Amino acid sequence: MAALAPPVAAIRVAVRRALADLPPGGPVLVACSGGADSLALAAATAFVAPRTGRTAGLVTIDHGLQEGSAQRAAAVATWAREVGLAPVESVRVEVAGRPGGPEAAAREARYRALAEVAHRLGAAALLTGHTRDDQAETVLLALARGAGPRGLAGMPARRDLDGVPLLRPLLEVGREQTRTACAVLGLSPWEDPHNADPSYARARVRADLLPALVRALGPGVLDNLARTARLVAADNAVLDGLAAAALADVRHPDGGLAVRGLADLPAAVRGRVLHAWARELGAPPAALSHRHVTALDALVTGWRGQGAAHLPGGLRVLRRDGRLAAIVPR
Numbered sequence: 001m002a003a004l005a006p007p008v009a010a011i012r013v014a015v016r017r018a019l020a021d022l023p024p025g026g027p028v029l030v031a032c033s034g035g036a037d038s039l040a041l042a043a044a045t046a047f048v049a050p051r052t053g054r055t056a057g058l059v060t061i062d063h064g065l066q067e068g069s070a071q072r073a074a075a076v077a078t079w080a081r082e083v084g085l086a087p088v089e090s091v092r093v094e095v096a097g098r099p100g101g102p103e104a105a106a107r108e109a110r111y112r113a114l115a116e117v118a119h120r121l122g123a124a125a126l127l128t129g130h131t132r133d134d135q136a137e138t139v140l141l142a143l144a145r146g147a148g149p150r151g152l153a154g155m156p157a158r159r160d161l162d163g164v165p166l167l168r169p170l171l172e173v174g175r176e177q178t179r180t181a182c183a184v185l186g187l188s189p190w191e192d193p194h195n196a197d198p199s200y201a202r203a204r205v206r207a208d209l210l211p212a213l214v215r216a217l218g219p220g221v222l223d224n225l226a227r228t229a230r231l232v233a234a235d236n237a238v239l240d241g242l243a244a245a246a247l248a249d250v251r252h253p254d255g256g257l258a259v260r261g262l263a264d265l266p267a268a269v270r271g272r273v274l275h276a277w278a279r280e281l282g283a284p285p286a287a288l289s290h291r292h293v294t295a296l297d298a299l300v301t302g303w304r305g306q307g308a309a310h311l312p313g314g315l316r317v318l319r320r321d322g323r324l325a326a327i328v329p330r
C-alpha cells in the first residue's frame, strides 16, 4: 500500500488527539462549510471516529447569502452520507436584518444553529476546521487593534458553546495541509468568495500580510504566531484563576465590590476582576471593551468624585460607601 500523504496523516492524528479527551457519549459533529479546512476535517473524522469507538456526523449551514448556497449545502450533505458520516444535517438559517453586517450576522446565526443541532442530537462535541493560519490571522488582527492578552491568546482549542464542547482540532495544522489533503483524497473544496473579498480585514491579512511576513521572516512565522497564542492562553488561565479568587474576596454581601480590596490587587488581576464582574452584571461580552474596564478602574484608582461609569447594556456603576455598586436597567 502506498504511504499515506503526510497532510492526511497529520490531520487524522490531530483529530484522534482531540477525540481522545472526550468522555464517551453521543456523536461528534463536524461543522462543515464545504471549504478545504472543514472538508479535510470531516474526512479525517469519518476515518478516525469509528476506529476509536465513536460515531461522527456532520452539520452544514446554508446562510442563503450566495447564489448556489443551497446546492453547496446539499452537495456537502450527500458527500458526508457517502463517506459514512451519520447523522448528517443541512440547516438553512435566516441572516437578513441582523445588526453588525452580514458576516457578523451569518456567524451569529451559524453558531446558534450549530448549538441547536448539537443539543437536539445529543452530540458529545462540535468540531470546527479553524487552522493554524486562522490562528495566526487572529493574533495579528488582535495585535493590530491593540488587544490585551485575551485577544492575543487567539482562539482556544476548546470552548463551551451553550453547554456543548466546541473543539478546534486543526489549530496546529497549516491551511496548505488541508488543501493538499483534499487534493490527495480527491475532494473538491468550495471556495468562499468572502475569503478573497478585500473589504474584510481578515481577507487582506490572508492575502497580503501573511505572505509578506513569510517572505520577510521565514516559513516558521505562522507556527510561531500560533505558539504565541498558546503561551499567552496558558498565562491567561492562571491570571483568570487569580481573578476569580480575588472577585470572591472583594465581593460585598450586597453584590457590590469593596474598593479597598480592589485597589490592593495588581492591575492585571484587577482588570480581569472588573471585566468578569461586568459580564456577571449582564454586560454583553462582545460590546465590553478596554475603555469600559478602564472607566471602572478609574472609580477605584483614579477617584475624584466622578459620576457613574457606563457599561454596555445600559448598566451603570457608581462608587459609594467604599464600594462599587451597579445600577441595572429594568
Ligand SMILES: Nc1ncnc2c1ncn2[C@@H]1O[C@H](COP(=O)(O)OP(=O)(O)OP(=O)(O)O)[C@@H](O)[C@H]1O
Residues within 6 Å of the ligand: 030, 031, 032, 033, 037, 038, 059, 060, 061, 062, 063, 107, 110, 127, 128, 129, 130, 134
Ligand atoms: N456554512 C457553514 N456550515 C457549517 N460550518 C461552518 C460554515 N461556515 C463555517 N463553518 C465552520 O467554521 C469554521 C471556520 O469558518 P470561517 O473561518 O469561515 O468562520 P468564522 O466566522 O471565521 O468562524 P469564527 O468566527 O469561529 O472564527 C469552518 O472550518 C467550519 O468548521
